[in-house]
Amino acid sequence: MGNAIEISLNQKLNNTFSGRVVRKDLTTKIKEGANVPVYVLEYLLGMYCATDDEEMIQEGVQKVKNILSDNFVRPDEAEKVKSKIREAGIYTVIDKLTVKLNEKKDVYEAEFSNLGIKGVEIGSGYVQQFEKLLAGGIWCITKVEYYYDEEVRNSSPFFIGSLKPIQMPNLDLNEIFNGRREFTKDEWIAVLLRSIGMEPTQLEDKVKWHLLARMIPLVENNYNLCELGPRGTGKSHVYKEISPNSILISGGQTTVANLFYNMSSRKIGLVGLWDVVAFDEVAGITFKDKDGVQIMKDFMASGSFARGKELKNASASMVFVGNINQSVDVLLKTSHLFDPFPEAMAYDSAFFDRMHAYVPGWEIPKYRPDFFTQEYGFISDYLSEFFRDMRKRSFSDATDQYFNLGSNLNQRDTIAVRKTVSGLIKLIYPNGEYTKEELEEILRYALVTRRRVKEQLKKIGGMEFYDVHFSYIHKDTFEEEFVSVPEQGGDKLIPQGQSKAGHVYTIAHGDSGMIGAYKIETEVVPGTGKFERTGLGSNREAKEHISTAFNYFKANKKNISGTISTQNNDYLMHIQDMQGIGMTPDLTLAAFVALCSGALKKPVQSQLVVLGDMSIGGTINKVEELSTVLQVCFDAGAKKILLPMASAVDIATVPPDLFAKFQVSFYQSPEDAVFKAMGVE
Template sequence: MESIDKEISLNTKLNTHFAGRVVRKDLTKKIKEGANVPVYVLEYLLGMYCATDDEDSINEGVERVKKILSNNFVRPDEAEKIKSKIRELGQYTVIDKLTVKLNEKKDFYEAEFSNLGLKGVAIASHYVKEFEKLLAGGIWCILKMNYFYDEEVRDASPFNISNLTPVQMPNLDIEEIFNGRRQFTKEEWIDVLLRSIGMEPTQLENNVKWHLLARMIPLVENNYNLCELGPRGTGKSHIYKEISPNSILISGGQTTVANLFYNMASKKVGLVGLWDVVAFDEVAGITFKDKDGIQIMKDYMASGSFARGREEKNASASMVFVGNINQSVDVLLKTSHLFDPFPEAMAYDSAFFDRMHYYLPGWEIPKYRPEFFTNEYGFITDYIAEFFREMRKRSFSDAIDKYFNLGNNLNQRDVIAVRKTVSGLVKLLYPNGEYTKEDIEEILRYALVGRRRVKEQLKKIGGMEFYDVHFSYIHKENFEEEFVSVPEQGGGKLIPEGMGKPGHIYLVGHGETGMIGVFKIETEVVPVQVSLRERDLALIERLRKA
């Protein structure tokens, strides 16, 4: 009974403090199953017509949304049919994604339709001034389209836009979220965030909740590098594909430097300059057609910039790497390392993995079942996506400095990684900057664990170069030092457990100072070019002896 009262209270709070910004997530599920539209478009319409507690009004609103989608949403395979309707009827309403650019040669704005396939359609400048996102990646809109063919102006499109209404949030009042956050406890706010991405927090353990929050960090933090490997069916890529219109998921893994970073021919920045998050699905398939692709990616992951031609370009997109582990974690740790699913070109590149800010243990997240998806209220997806994007302009990387120092085992890259993770989680949980020492300590411990997981695997790959894995933080008030550990094996021993690489051997001996120490000797087989004359002489010598 207490649980039911809590749900009623949280739903009531949301509808009170964020009226018109929330939607019942079971409605999204019902319509999404039969309509191939982005979740953020669907939920915007549901927020318009179903933002009420009255069941009859909700049912009426759902039917209205279904009708709008059925009649007006443009499917790419029906584009010609819709264009014909606009021509024959003279006017018709469509739902499509609109991108606008300025045609400086003719001095007017022209629109391009994503599904309808139209280009060069004139659009009034007041729409561009009112909804600037039209110029920056595009917006899904409901549009009233007219058709008029003028024989005297043959190079102009006969289609024109008589009315435009965005079905994404055209703007966001961030103070509304800051003020609304004060009405919720930390636990309630975590539940709100998880329900906003469709999950039911009452069915999830606490550590799983934090892992799901960590998946959101790349959406709020600039240049954040996240790796998540785990079993299939745990929703690793879902948030980057469905939840935010500001992220892109590269399926299959194959890409080019021109597509991802910079096209030298067209002089245009690639995906990292156009999206907040670039996520790679199935890391095992990541390949670059260019030989220098991985090197450029490493440069970008470290600094947020990359050099192409004579220029250095900057971008703020976060990089996410998700993939499957096809065997148990215990077996993987004994035979290899936790980055093993990456392609061969990266699998033993310690410099590449050192740029990962957090390793999210996907094996700790259960496979999704129907009861894990919520039927309660959460933020409209596009509303929370705009909140995430707005928070990218802010930083809380110094939040730990008031209360803690970091231990001496953290090098500069470790410190940057931990600070970025802390900043991202503070943006999610305490966006208004109101937090206590205990709040920051909880976040700091979580951040240290994820970075130490990276460092432990680097130790297995790179050996003693990464010996300093004993991460800790120090209380400023009493100088008490506290250490964090990871559940996976390793870290406590100088010689990593499990099978080592061929040609590597550990031994104990005296150093130059006379102290006993552990030494590692690495041998490597390299190809040697032998001249034809040398080979013939060697053959003659063997024959002579025989």
């Protein structure tokens, strides 16, 4: 059955996009013998093998092999090819050309990458027509002539007779829009993945989405993507091999002049000449210039940067790929998921805040031979021209028709999610034809990839990035749906693992009457005894209860530890209504526990919920509706419960199988609650 589907998809692709597709195993076979980028190979295969007639394919493959063996310059055969040019007077080569201006002679000079000849004069017409010759170079089919003149010293005897970049001259987008209607969503995703050489039938759904996400920078202007993961998962493949419009900077140093703008030559750098600038091995990124990271931040935020008196705009997307050398679980416990970045960036939350998406490379399996397709896909050049033309369009307002974004998304989050949605629509539904359900699938993916960034920012930047509970609201039913990040402890509000000192969860009645989860985050910093609280909105009762907690803390801190100081520290507290049901006033006891935990720099037990409240004098109040409150605790992900002794009489109202889900500790006083919360009996 599977084979019949492949045959029909291959036939459909050949019928709909005749002459635009190629069998990808041909690329693989020839690629092994010639170290040329895929788009160079497929440019030739598209000329000679764009058919499903097996005999003609074999004939075409032979022609391509002959062209490559005769004209493609292998570095170890450079001298042989140079000799051929000299003996024949003119010879056609396939090589990568880079051009520089020799201002002393006032001529443009080309350098052949594999052939190894420099200083070859090239007409300014070519340079004006193909600007990328000046930035990173282009693969070309070039007729090279040879003429040696004894009179003319210090100049190359090689000349460029004619030059043709290996790129498709034009593309009709309507051909793709109309052709897309012939395929289902899954078929079209299969076509896209096969076009980059992958075999979708061997991949899980989530992996297919991650591979599509790698392509977003190619279709979306000024899109910033990060992917870190194990080695061998093809992180840089798309940017190096598939598109002639992207450039991969392999580790090491770079300069502001090279990347952004050269003040002396008044020429824009790589970001102005390429659609995607990808950094391989982020750990090695260094700028010779002190302001390099700052200019990069400006550009990533706005698509513009200032150099001298000028403000320059460019539309390149920035991609950061690199390796995570330890397990994600370990990294999350000891550090954060941006840890492999160099020190200049590793704790710069403003830099990472500009990332629109983080693709979890650890969810993509290491490539095996059966992951590479042998079916038909678009010629890489056709694919990259389609991607390039889609950059002129935008679907960033697509979600507005059906959904609103939740209150935890700030302006940067909203821009990031909209850009990801726009990019995925351009890839999967380029003609803009999709259903609400199909759009929702894309929106959920976009929210997760941005939330992954925000969760790490919260680890790096603390209070500033507390709002990570991303959601979207259906406009027709007003139903709110939350998304979770798999590696952050699933979809539970209370994550697994040790929390930070000063962080406490409680479950209580909100001012809407509903019962919900609240998180108190406390930071203790050197200062003069100030107490600041945020997140309470206009709820006066809640503000009074938090002030009560701080006053009780000041008066009774010596009962907890003689080392706690309120004179030499400032206390910053943020209260978060995690389920959006309205603020609760019942926060005094939990806030007191959080202040003690923060002051002692000792976290409370993992997955603990502190229940109950207290009065200004320290009298403990029991928990109302205990059974319902415990059900909410369980749904939120709690494993341990701290309960006032006064609530012991209500345990009979709780279903035994629910009560058995928790490790319960009872406390009799606020101080008792603090010690038990920290696991000190």
